[in-house]
Amino acid sequence: GGRMRAVVEAVLSSNRLKLTIPAQSTVLAFSLNGVRAPAPARRGGGGDAPRDAEPYGDEALLSVRHRVLQREVDVEVVTCDKSGAFLGSMYIGNDPSRMEDLSVMLVRDGLARVMRRDAPPELKAAESAAKSSKLRIWESYVEPTEEELAAAAAGGGSQNGAGNSAGGAGARPDTRETFDAMVTEIEERGAFWAQRASNQATIERIQGALKEAGASAAPPASRFAVGTMVMCQFSSDKQWYRASVESAAKDGSSYDVFYVDFGNCESVTADRMRPLTPDLLSTPPLAQHFQLAYVRVPSYNADGGSEAVELLGEVLFQGMCSFRVEETEKGEGKGPRLSATIHKVTVYPKSDAGEASSSSSSSSSAPVSAQAALLQAGLALLHPRGSRPGPHRDEAVRSLKGHEDEARKAHRGIFRYGDPGSDDEL
Template identity: 30%
Template sequence: MPAHDASAPPAGTSRAFVKCILSGDSLVLKESATSPPASERTVSLAYLVSPRLASSKRGQANDEPYAYDARETMRRVLVGKDIALRVDYSNPTTGREFCSVYAMSPKTREWVNVALLSLQRGCVKLRDEPPRSALPIDYALLQEAQRRAQEARTGLWSDKSPPAITLIQTTDPAAFVKQYKGQTLTGIVEHVRDGGCVKIRVLLDNGHTHHFLWTTFSGIKAPMLKPQGSDAPEPYAEAARDFVEARLLQREVQLLAEDVVPGPNTSNGVLATVLHPFLPFLQRAGAKRVHAVAEHVVNGSRLRVVIPRESAKLAVVLAGIRVPRQGEPGAEEAMALTSSLAMQRDVQIEVDAVDKTGAFIATVHVPDAQGKMKNLAVALLEAGWASIHEYSADQSAYGNQLYAAERSAKAEKAGLWAFEEDEDEEGAEAAAKEAAKKLEQMSVAEAAPTVTKNLAPVTVSEIVTAAHFYLQSMAPDAVANLENMMAQFATYHASPAATATAAPSPLKAGDHVSAKFTADNQWYRARVRKVLNNGTATVVYYDYGNVETVPTATHIRALPAHFTKLPPQAQEARLAYVRAPTATGAFADDAADALDRLRMNGPGKSIVLAL
């Protein structure tokens, strides 16, 4: 039974996600964190009036007193958070909605009217208007908060003027770089132009001077929304912008100015390294455990968790272990065990690192039958439905427990080890590691036999085992054909026509379809391998070789005929003259990892195939 019991939001409210704060009494909302821009709406806090920030449109060069404090109070509390809101009234002329907005207190886990925070600080006031016929039940609390601020002579009620804030629109980026190069500066991202350029409010002079600075991320080139000479955005430009916006808009960052943006059209900007203190509550926690709720189990070692205190959702991968992939023996059992121990339960996480997909590599502790917290990875190893991921386990503070759990499962022949043959494990392991080491030290040319005919440049796109994998041709025309097709494919699936397209009906094994890969949420050509009874289907992405099971309703669409002309680009292959461990056999992961490292370290990250 789920242990999580958050208090219900106030009656009559709906839920929303806060994208950004426009002022001390206005905010931009979305339906959810992943909703498209079309779902955005601007609302105002009911019964409040806030000092105005500077605005070139209104011809106002400076902030009114306490305007920045009012906005910051709301920004720190609300940006990137889920809230509850109730529309109290609206302006019949403009249609603007005036709402009571509630956020969950991280300490009490109760819903609090956020207007109380600004009123207590004295940076906003209640409107001077007659009380309405249907005032909210907490309006008296707002009046009491303002009365206390008046008595304490806080903020707008003070007899003293606040320190002035100097606003500077940076027009000489070269001078800025010369003065501040090599220094770590603090700022707030005020606008995201595209995936590689943002406008930062740089806070200087103890926060009394604000430089507005167009900043281009050094070291990358992001697709542009408005490329020079064209009104059409470049492929993936909107996705790149949304990715940066979701993580940086109105967040505090640190930047290291490096140089001036080259070229004639630089937007008066600088090149800089931008450091994002992502999920600072994890950094503050250090090695301590963070309370979370396991919201969803993706597979045996991957979960989505919610951090209630921070209203944050994370993708988490269990540190130190591997579980069978979808479709392999033991995959369903691993997922079932993880679901039974973690699904919708209070858990504790300790983050070690972040993987290449953005998921957090972490130790997850779950309650056992006695209510004591147990390492979930250890439980999977003891049951025999997982094996050690050597590198990750060696980095873990729980490495000894992980190795001991695997040894116990092998001895008991539990789970995946039920059909393993007895062998001299210690001697075999040493021999396998020595062979892998020698293989990695050899160049591709040395490792390959001398062959003068039937050579083809390829790249390994998917590894099943050390001797079973999928290849893509690296011939120039093959690469160009696939890249061109994928660019057209992405454009098509971003169109309304594709959005309205459903999966073929009835869906059956062997059908060629469009399928959305869960690792990057992009669409690829695929072939249906198996249709399951739970509304999912197993597909193979035949241009790359990946296999996974996806929901048919949301992740499968009919494949237009003109996208079937290019033959499948991934070719199944096996190494000649060798026998490698099976996917679940002893040293299977070590052997596959050795092949993967050899592939990634090869010249141009490609290999030569001898047919």
């Protein structure tokens, strides 16, 4: 907690920076929390496809570099994602009593948009001012009329989320499962893994037992077979976690494993593996597989795919999220990863007060659901045909369509060259 002094070593994008913390002799990745600037151009190489800049993306990148590169700043960390990147606020200026929030500066200049409804008042005020002045990314912004707001409310909630079931005396009760969960791993195409909040005590118990077992267990005397549950020492933090063996080198020197309580994969050497004790085998895997309902997200190497993964990280790695299951389908394959049930869900980041943002609340320009965030950024297409027909699906598509239309009109993301066509082509 509290602010730390840091030096900005590199500006990787308008939202993501590489910092050194001199007091701790630490280098870390840092992302601005709760805002998103347009993506700059990318030349390609290193496995990444080249891309043109989103409108004002290069200007946003230059603005951040001009303000902070190779300079001392203050940072305040809010949370950390599973990849080790820290999320928070960055403050700049020579006078400690008059330092400015970099996120507010970008939003005020029309070079970033607010991504959370529970954002601080100064961020909301900065975005409102930029919209009123039609600055940069808001140059084509048109304030919705009272009639449009009323129509959106009558059509199944605001345009910000997937909506709740309409009320009324004859309304059927909503039986969809809802729960809180912590996202631990994000994949391509809008898929990710998460731990239910109700399992947090079990996870803490297992991690405590693994820490003790890992410190005393002897290295394996024989090879591990594919499908065996083991405990592995994760490369980033050197802690022990439960894992399933997915493949093995012919000589048994290394293995590909899946961490069953977190959803990520890694290649490990045999000396970082131990047999799992019987008491740790009895608890089923605690990471569950999810995919965003009603939208189709590009694959990682397709246009907009890597940006979609990055944006989902900004939206979902904020702490606990609220989940609503729209439908489920059985995984196809063997082992804990490929056979896991896929829950198609609507996800809402929770506010600092611990309450999920509700689509039935007052209209706001900041997206509520993860689906809305991707659609508004032009990094997904509505995909109603991928879900079962019914009133919930129809209501969700109605409430989300405004975000897709806005991105298409502004030529954001996958719409930068026009309409990409069918969602089956992503």
